Amino acid sequence: MTNLERFHARISQHELYSADDPVVERVLKDLATQRIVHVSQKDGGTQIKLVIDYPRNVQALFKPMRFPREQQTLPNHFYFTDFERHTAEIAAFHLDRLLGFRRAMPVTGRVLNMTTELYELAEGELLKTFFVSPSNNLCFHGKCSYYCDTAHAICGNPDTIEGSFAAFLPTKEVAVRKVWRHPWRRSYHKRRKAQWEQDSDYCSLVRDIPPYDQGRRLLDLMDMAVFDFLMGNMDRHHYETFRVFGNDTFPLHLDHGRGFGRPFHDELSILAPVLQCCLIRQSTLATLLRFHNGPRRLSDLMRESMAVDPVAPVLWEPHLTALDRRVKIVLQAVRDCLAKEDNVDAVVQNDLT
Numbered sequence: 001m002t003n004l005e006r007f008h009a010r011i012s013q014h015e016l017y018s019a020d021d022p023v024v025e026r027v028l029k030d031l032a033t034q035r036i037v038h039v040s041q042k043d044g045g046t047q048i049k050l051v052i053d054y055p056r057n058v059q060a061l062f063k064p065m066r067f068p069r070e071q072q073t074l075p076n077h078f079y080f081t082d083f084e085r086h087t088a089e090i091a092a093f094h095l096d097r098l099l100g101f102r103r104a105m106p107v108t109g110r111v112l113n114m115t116t117e118l119y120e121l122a123e124g125e126l127l128k129t130f131f132v133s134p135s136n137n138l139c140f141h142g143k144c145s146y147y148c149d150t151a152h153a154i155c156g157n158p159d160t161i162e163g164s165f166a167a168f169l170p171t172k173e174v175a176v177r178k179v180w181r182h183p184w185r186r187s188y189h190k191r192r193k194a195q196w197e198q199d200s201d202y203c204s205l206v207r208d209i210p211p212y213d214q215g216r217r218l219l220d221l222m223d224m225a226v227f228d229f230l231m232g233n234m235d236r237h238h239y240e241t242f243r244v245f246g247n248d249t250f251p252l253h254l255d256h257g258r259g260f261g262r263p264f265h266d267e268l269s270i271l272a273p274v275l276q277c278c279l280i281r282q283s284t285l286a287t288l289l290r291f292h293n294g295p296r297r298l299s300d301l302m303r304e305s306m307a308v309d310p311v312a313p314v315l316w317e318p319h320l321t322a323l324d325r326r327v328k329i330v331l332q333a334v335r336d337c338l339a340k341e342d343n344v345d346a347v348v349q350n351d352l353t
């Protein structure tokens, strides 16, 4: 049995892995060091992603590096035109784990030889998109709906490139997933707003609709909002759950390539679920208070957690500073709710009964 198979076998109704499971580090190590035997394009999704095959049916989802760590979201880009960042995928896994959620698949960085580990292992449509640039670097662009053309090619230096490798979820044959529309989804249109942006009472609508009317799901959305606010991810349009576990299960934290783009800006609208519902899970609040009161700040814990990654330092320092600043902002939002609601139990909750 491979480490990834072992990881899959231990996924529970409540979390992807348990806090002390050594298999997580083993999966990360495998993805970072095992021989790659085949690469192909992942279909579906808007930007280029490769499926990486290792021996014994182990697979990873690869997102390539496009820009240096200091590059911020381009000022005239929307959240839905922002380029994906491989470092955001890596950092989001560490952040999810430090928050105690354990709802994100393990992700590691890895430096690749593009010639031997991509070009020579690709075929078909993907292979046809490889070329050598005027400065003699090896490049490819793949086929997809956003940024898959010569002008937006992914280039090595001269044929070395780094990327993120996310452990593959169990296949559909093993575990079918259900896709849910996020109630606080943005409009994905440059001139239109979503209903939640115009209706301050939007949360009371959501609270009445299954699966948000009972159990853990509404609190899971609050967790997701905190997680996304901390990293600045505005791209949470859908989420997925494992169908076998029914409704009383955790939402997977997938697709964080657009996080960590604007370290000097705190996007409060990402926190809208928490602000509009005035709700937070008790254990999540306790975790944020621990980051705030110390002894270890979130930035220090993130720096330490990511230090062992093959492409460390994963994040530009301003992103770590932003994390500590945003923890304070979430805590202040909770304080404001408590002052307004005068009932602590309405704001700070465990699963709804």
Ligand SMILES: Nc1ncnc2c1ncn2[C@@H]1O[C@H](COP(=O)(O)OP(=O)(O)OP(=O)(O)O)[C@@H](O)[C@H]1O
Pocket: 044, 045, 046, 047, 049, 061, 105, 166, 167, 168, 169, 240, 254, 255, 256
């Ligand atoms: N670790 C993983 N293993 C297997 N499949 C995954 C994994 N992470 C994401 N996926 C699947 O791959 C698809 C695309 O991934 P992702 O959301 O990262 O790409 P995207 O281009 O941002 O897609 P979209 O444009 O729809 O947001 C998703 O439908 C998701 O179900």
Ligand SMILES: [Mn+2]
Pocket: 235, 255
């Ligand atoms: Mn996406």
